[in-house]
Structure formats: C-alpha cells, structure tokens
Amino acid sequence: MTEPGEAESLLLIAVVDMAPAHPHEGRQYEDAVLALLPRHGGTLESRLPSTDGRAEVHTIRFRDRAGYESFMVDPDRQALRARLGDAAPTTRVIEIAER
Numbered sequence: 603m604t605e606p607g608e609a610e611s612l613l614l615i616a617v618v619d620m621a622p623a624h625p626h627e628g629r630q631y632e633d634a635v636l637a638l639l640p641r642h643g644g645t646l647e648s649r650l651p652s653t654d655g656r657a658e659v660h661t662i663r664f665r666d667r668a669g670y671e672s673f674m675v676d677p678d679r680q681a682l683r684a685r686l687g688d689a690a691p692t693t694r695v696i697e698i699a700e701r
Contacts, residue, residue, distance in 0.1 A: 612667050613698040616660040624689035625655050631686050632658060635679050642676065643669035 620628035636646050643665035650659045664670040673679065683690050 610666065612664040612670050613700055614660075614662045614664070614670070615696045615698055616662060617694045617696070618658045618660065618691045619693075620656050620658075620691045621689050622656070624686075627686060627689040628691040629655075629658075631682060631690060632660075634682050636660070638676055638679055639673065642673040644673055 618628070618632060632649075636649070639646055639662065645663050647661040647663055648659075652658065664673070
C-alpha cells in the first residue's frame with residue numbers, strides 16, 4: 603500500500619513488433635531507447651525476444667507515471683524514432699496491476 607504523498611511505481615509490459623523488412627534496425631532502435639529509461643526513473647526488468655526475432659516483450663518499471671510520460675516525449679527518443687521512419691517498430695503497452 604502506498605503512503606499518502608508517496609508516488610506509486612508503474613509496471614508496464616511492452617509488446618514490440620519489428621517492421622517486417624527491418625528487424626535489425628528495430629532492435630538497434632530498442633537498444634537506444636531502452637538506454638534512455640534511467641534518465642526518467644525507468645528500469646528495464648526483462649527483455650525477451652521472440653524465437654523468430656520479429657518481436658520482443660519488455661517488462662519496464664517507472665518510479666511514477668510522470669517518469670513514463672517524460673520518457674514518451676523525450677526529445678532524443680523522438681529523434682531516434684523520426685530518423686528510423688517506416689523501419690520503426692510498433693509497440694503495444696499494457697499497464698500491469700500489482701496485487
């Protein structure tokens with residue numbers, strides 16, 4: 603239970619699908635953006651590749667929602683994504699309720 607005034611951490615599962623013609627570029631992009639997590643209070647808890655290399659599943663924890671929101675608008679992250687264009691992976695993020 604969170605004490606009053608204490609921020610609750612945010613646990614996320616990200617299902618990352620690489621662009622079909624660009625799996626290598628997608629993995630390089632993920633390497634770069636995942637390295638940005640600490641500046642926003644984020645930690646990569648696990649990174650699991652699919653057997654065919656076309657997808658990854660990430661477990662990511664942020665100290666709080668504000669950290670996640672700042673990660674999403676990080677200018678370095680946005681620049682990496684813009685540079686990759688159509689080769690950028692697509693990601694579905696699922697917020698996990700911890701009990």
